[in-house]
Amino acid sequence: MLGAIIAPGFFSSSAVQLAAAVGALVAIVAGAVGVFTVIRGQAFAGEALGDMGAAGGSSAYLIGIAPLWGFIGFAVAAAGAMELVGIQRARGRDLATGIVLGAGFGLAALLLYLGTTLENTTGAASTVLFGSAFGLQSSILPLVLGFGALALGIIIALYRPLLLCSLSPELGAARGLPVRLIGVAYLIAMALAVALSAVTIGAILSTALLMGPAATALALTSRPGRAILTAAAIGVGAMWLGLVLAYDSFDWRPIHHGWPVSFFVVTLVLIAYLAARVKARR
Amino acid sequence: MSGQALRVDGASVRLAGRSVLDDVSFQIGEDEFTGLIGSNGAGKTTLLRVILGLQALSAGGAEVLGGRSIGYVPQKFLLDPDMPLRGRDLVGLGLDGHRLGLPRPSRARRALIDEMLDAVDARSFGEARVGRLSGGEQQRILIAHALISRPGLLLLDEPLANLDLRSAQEVVRLLARIAREQRIAILISAHDVNPLLPVMDRVVYLAQGRAASGTTEEVVRSDVLSRLYRHHVDVLRVHGRVVVIAGTGEDERAALEHSEHTAVELV
Numbered sequence: 001m002l003g004a005i006i007a008p009g010f011f012s013s014s015a016v017q018l019a020a021a022v023g024a025l026v027a028i029v030a031g032a033v034g035v036f037t038v039i040r041g042q043a044f045a046g047e048a049l050g051d052m053g054a055a056g057g058s059s060a061y062l063i064g065i066a067p068l069w070g071f072i073g074f075a076v077a078a079a080g081a082m083e084l085v086g087i088q089r090a091r092g093r094d095l096a097t098g099i100v101l102g103a104g105f106g107l108a109a110l111l112l113y114l115g116t117t118l119e120n121t122t123g124a125a126s127t128v129l130f131g132s133a134f135g136l137q138s139s140i141l142p143l144v145l146g147f148g149a150l151a152l153g154i155i156i157a158l159y160r161p162l163l164l165c166s167l168s169p170e171l172g173a174a175r176g177l178p179v180r181l182i183g184v185a186y187l188i189a190m191a192l193a194v195a196l197s198a199v200t201i202g203a204i205l206s207t208a209l210l211m212g213p214a215a216t217a218l219a220l221t222s223r224p225g226r227a228i229l230t231a232a233a234i235g236v237g238a239m240w241l242g243l244v245l246a247y248d249s250f251d252w253r254p255i256h257h258g259w260p261v262s263f264f265v266v267t268l269v270l271i272a273y274l275a276a277r278v279k280a281r282r
Numbered sequence: 283m284s285g286q287a288l289r290v291d292g293a294s295v296r297l298a299g300r301s302v303l304d305d306v307s308f309q310i311g312e313d314e315f316t317g318l319i320g321s322n323g324a325g326k327t328t329l330l331r332v333i334l335g336l337q338a339l340s341a342g343g344a345e346v347l348g349g350r351s352i353g354y355v356p357q358k359f360l361l362d363p364d365m366p367l368r369g370r371d372l373v374g375l376g377l378d379g380h381r382l383g384l385p386r387p388s389r390a391r392r393a394l395i396d397e398m399l400d401a402v403d404a405r406s407f408g409e410a411r412v413g414r415l416s417g418g419e420q421q422r423i424l425i426a427h428a429l430i431s432r433p434g435l436l437l438l439d440e441p442l443a444n445l446d447l448r449s450a451q452e453v454v455r456l457l458a459r460i461a462r463e464q465r466i467a468i469l470i471s472a473h474d475v476n477p478l479l480p481v482m483d484r485v486v487y488l489a490q491g492r493a494a495s496g497t498t499e500e501v502v503r504s505d506v507l508s509r510l511y512r513h514h515v516d517v518l519r520v521h522g523r524v525v526v527i528a529g530t531g532e533d534e535r536a537a538l539e540h541s542e543h544t545a546v547e548l549v
Contacts, residue, residue: 176335222410
């Protein structure tokens with residue numbers, strides 16, 4: 001039965017093992033951070049961070065370093081830029097985000113163009129934008145662990161103040177909490193989560209992993225802590241099943257070349273979300 | 283003999299060149315129920331923010347006395363219905379929402395949250411998602427959130443707005459009971475004085491940033507309000523309700539404000 005789903009060689013492939021380990025770590029971080037993204041209504045900001053990450057990943061290719069550094073550098077810088085141009089004000093938020101988002105894409109267009117023409121790295125665009133989970137290098141694992149721990153650390157340390165300020169900045173301020181500082185710390189955690197997701201499923205799709213499992217979890221549980229655990233579990237499940245299907249697809253028609261992991265992961269996330277909404281409505 | 287919970291002394295706030303609060307002075311006793319009455323834009327929210335320490339004064343002072351902590355219920359608290367948060371979670375955040383790290387569930391914490399839910403008659407919907415509760419139910423949860431840290435002064439910003447008459451009366455009765463049982467000073471802002479009449483010990487009437495304070499009988503009078511509005515105002519008492527009517531006046535803005543105000547009170 002299992003053999004019919006999982007193609008021979010799946011568990012023994014080191015590329016698969018690495019993808020599964022990195023994918024799980026990334027999905028856990030994205031799930032935990034994503035629940036707050038949904039609560040705070042910052043999905044659009046997450047998208048902008050991902051697009052800025054695309055520019056970062058492209059520039060990393062240009063100068064020949066691991067794309068993760070580019071994703072993280074640019075996403076964190078974008079988080080700072082959004083804070084400066086007024087993401088804390090509800091009305092300024094969409095504008096600030098949209099401007100950063102547009103700039104990120106424009107920059108990515110230039111850098112990818114330069115990369116493909118100057119360096120002849122033809123796969124770069126696809127890897128940066130849509131990820132390549134099976135093409136990861138093992139040196140990335142400690143980086144993913146480190147940055148993932150940092151993002152999770154921010155969420156765990158600020159869990160209660162962040163929850164309170166996300167529900168109502170007024171309530172937070174009345175308790176004497178530094179609402180703006182907490183918002184900045186959260187933006188950094190979100191930038192890290194988006195950058196890590198970009199490594200596996202690409203910069204453009206990274207918000208799918210951030211938002212999808214979290215939105216699904218919100219439909220399934222009415223408690224914040226459980227929502228985080230559920231989102232992480234859904235993310236890991238979608239990631240691993242996506243890897244299995246992508247591995248299987250090497251034998252599929254028409255190209256016998258394997259379909260992108262990101263396609264499967266994002267599709268599974270969508271299916272989980274729809275199923276949860278249907279269940280919640282009953 | 284009761285001590286003082288709050289002293290506001292000549293408080294003035296100017297925002298963008300406009301005077302929002304102008305030499306406001308009043309005091310609140312330690313278990314007094316005080317209504318902060320005024321129409322929209324009279325400076326009620328600004329005054330509450332001053333007391334919370336979130337708004338700096340350009341002159342004067344506002345002092346919470348005797349080391350009392352403040353509980354606060356903000357205005358217009360709208361939560362998404364899908365928010366993964368139960369009423370009791372929000373009450374729990376009132377206890378330790380400012381602390382770092384994950385919450386540590388304990389029997390004592392649970393019991394305290396239950397006690398607060400009971401105090402606001404919210405036990406029956408404490409397990410439901412906050413965003414799916416009615417306006418009056420959310421208001422109760424927020425009051426429990428503010429009360430659980432045992433404040434000596436409870437500030438509520440327009441808690442009766444958006445509530446139907448019956449829910450508003452229930453919230454007022456509940457607050458009066460809490461003030462009595464827990465010996466807590468309550469300052470509640472409202473645009474209509476009537477729902478608060480049965481329970482108020484003191485009223486602070488705000489108009490155009492200026493204030494008059496005292497008992498209802500001392501303040502809600504034609505001569506006092508006319509002086510406050512700088513414009514002739516009639517105060518009528520009909521079937522235990524108060525109706526404030528602007529006379530034919532020289533100050534058109536006050537007249538407009540008042541006709542609006544009167545319409546609300548006559549409903």
